Amino acid sequence: MKAAYLEAIRLTERLHRQFLELIKSELDRLGIEDINNVQAFILFNIGSDDLTVGELTNRGYYLGSNVSYNVRKMVENGYLMQERSTHDRRSIRVKLSAKGLELCQIMDRMFDRQVAALGEVATEAELTSSANTFRRLERFWIGMLDYGLRS
Structure with a gap:
């Protein structure tokens, strides 16, 4: 079990x-040179939403510690618009600009091409099963952190 567990962890990181x-x-x-791959994926995950930077992190749209840097770069390069929240002036909300929406559509078409080619690799049922396993692992790890079950 330990070998399979560690292999799953290695594969998850490598796949990402x-x-x-x-x-x-x-x-x-x-x-397109004014945005990197991580920023483009954050942008795609924001989609039509209007979010705070904290919500980006909480929703799992971003992995890493430089979310503020990436948001700032996307604003500077015209992919995101930001404004202070009317309810909490300390909070900044972000949403896609027209340029951001255009890149989001480009990425959506890229994902459509990938999905069309996926039939040779995995079925929808297999992908759903994998996603369910990943969700259970996520809950397991959160539980390990929340309940102090760390060794």
Whole structure:
């Protein structure tokens, strides 16, 4: 069980890196140089939502410690618009600009192409089963942190 558990962890990290490389490849192919792959994926996950930076992190749309830096760069490069919350002046809300929406549509078409090619790799049922396993692992790890079950 331990070997399978550790292999699943290694694969998860490797898959995430490979996925980000796919996004980078698409950006390079299109000559888009003012946003990186992580920022583009954050942008895609924001979609039509209007979120705070904290909500980006809480929803799991971003992995890492530089979310504020990435948001600032996306605002500077015209992909995001930001404004102070009317309810809490300390909180800044972000949403996609027209340029951000355009990139989001480009990424959506990229994902459509990937899904069309996925039939050779996995079925929808297999992907759903994998996602369910990942959710259970996520809950397990959260439980380990929440209940002090760390060794």
